[in-house]
Amino acid sequence: MSRAFVKEGDGALDPLPDLPVSPHPNYVTPNGLATLQSRLRDAQSRLATLKARPDRLDKLPEAAAERDIRYIEARLRSAILIDPAAQPLTHAAFGHAVTVADENGDETTYVIVGEDEADPARHLIAPHSPLARALIGAAVGDAVTWRKPSGTVSLEILSIDLP
Template sequence: MSRAFVNEDAGADRPDLPELPVPPGPNIVTPRGLAALHAQIARRQLDLAALKDRPDRLDKLPEAAAERDLRWLEARLKAAVVIDPAGHDLSEVAFGLAVTVSDPDGRETTYEIVGEDEADATRHRIAPNSPLARALLGAQVGDVVTWKRPSGPIDLEIVRIAHADP
């Protein structure tokens, strides 16, 4: 068959992008995390509208990516279960609370246990399924927990449990 009769652009209107994997089960979030999820959806909707308003729309990949991202974000929103830590009594480490720990050198660090989508290591916000959060959950002030890190275990003393900043 001659190459003149082959449509090399077939399917170019709708690029096939793999879907982003949506974790099974509920998406546990703090009220701040729920607000952030709504904000991400609004931003991505604006991005998609701007992409569709482009005068030159030959490249459909950015639009397809925005639509895929919106499907993922909306699935995360649909699965969201909000846990408001304001009701916690601060007697033990729980989801949404800030916990300050002291390492063997006496350095104190405060971590906040938040939903998976809210986790941010640079802000010391950790997901509840992380090894550190699993070690901290349920502990009380004065308890020593062992954080099993890849570089080796470390003992941390719970110094303070508080409500996180909004």
């Protein structure tokens, strides 16, 4: 058999490609910053555990942990800390909990948080999401239009609070 097409390496992996970093400003709440710092410590601990394995033939988990650390460090370097308590509750802003009512009178409270904290299933929305863009700057009593892929929804702002 010809060896022309066999790549012989030194057993090391090429670094995994970095995770994509959002082009949006990286606004974070105090809780979001603490969560990122905790994620970094966990990833560093995971990497140390992986490197301490007696059998390190599979280097892919180490490469993945290193990639995760690079990503989290980049997010921490670009973090812009915003304290929601320092912002007036007269208008919806980053870090605020905004309670709205839809056309049917159903009430929902959304919290505008950083991208790394966002979880739409828990009503935690990123500031550049269409809903957050509709809410930011609105005051209690205002009606806003949320443009969704399925159509537009009119929402009335009922209250603005700290989460």
